[in-house]
Amino acid sequence: MSSRALSFGVMAEAYEQFRPGYPVEVFHRVMAYAAQPVRTALEIGAGTGKATRLFAQQGVTVTATEPDRAMLAELRKHVPANVRTVQALFEDLRPGExxxxxxxxxxxxxxxxxxxWSRMAALLEPGGVFASFGGPVQLGDPAVEEAVRVARSPFLASDEIPSPDGTPPEHDMQWPGTELQRSEWFADVQQSVVERRLTMSAREYVGYLSTVSAYLMLPTLEQEQVFGRIMQVLPATVEITADITVHVARRRREQ
Structure with missing residues (x-):
């Protein structure tokens, strides 16, 4: 687990305040794929519980795992009683339930x-479902996006996370679907997109950026400088494209 992966705890409250939640359509996509009632779920890297709430509020009994103590403390403020919380890295989870x-x-x-994927399969019932969903929060106006790129360029060339397996963005199947297709443990890999358009104030957008790992890894003074530069080039409100790519796969029963 990289230091970048564990950088969010210092901004747990901002993460909760400024990161968009997940629409119920994501839940419906996963359940439609499952094609049977799902009563129990394990969440990997739950953060402040944005997705935890989505599933728990629909009646699923969720066990939310999160390695960062501050993030988990924030999560516990917001989730319903049917959520069990565990402070743990995914790699430290042991097969059992x-x-x-x-x-x-x-x-x-x-x-x-x-x-x-072998570790993931060990946590699933035979025939159980794995799901991964998320996507970048991007400025909808290319001119504003370019202004922000120029403003941040003395500090960061990019604030994006590249595909973990190098899959180019124009490829039909994106990561982690690409890995799932190669895995002996999973079958029937599907990918879909939930389109989402949002409006944020300039302050809310910079608040969101303050929770992005690329900025969190900068020294405090540079964070202040880059956020100040970005604020100067933003209009009062910004249109956001925040599509959510959903990947689902089924654990092979014979494994």
Missing amino acids: RYGLVYAAAALHWTKPEGR
Whole structure:
């Protein structure tokens, strides 16, 4: 687990305040794929519980795992009583109880690739479902996006996380679907997109950027400088494209 992966705890309250939640359509996509009732779920890298709430509020009994103590403390303020919380890295989870669903919301890329899918399969019931969903929050206006790129360029060439397996963005199947298709443990890999358009104030957008790992890794003074430069080039409100790519796969019964 990289230091970048564990950089969010210092901004747990901002993460909760400024990161968009997940629409119920994501839940419906996963359940439609499962095609049977899902009663128990394990969440990998739950953060402050944005996706935890989505599933728990629909009646699923969720066990939310999160390695960062501050993030988990923030999560516990917001989730319903049917959520169990565990402070743990994905790699430290031990096979025992199996779940109908294991999912990760904008967190799977922080897990180690070695043994990822055999470990995931060990946490699932035979025929159980794995789901991963998330996507970048991007400025909708190309001119504003370019102004922000120029403003941040003395500090960061890019604030994006590249595809973990190098899959180019124009490829039909994106990561982690590409890895799942190669895995002996999973079958029937599907990918879909939930389109989402949001409006944020300039302050809210910079608040969101303050929770992005690329900025969190900068020294405090540079963070202040880059956020100040970005604020100067933003209009009062910004249109956001925040599509959510959903990947689902089924654990092979014969494994």
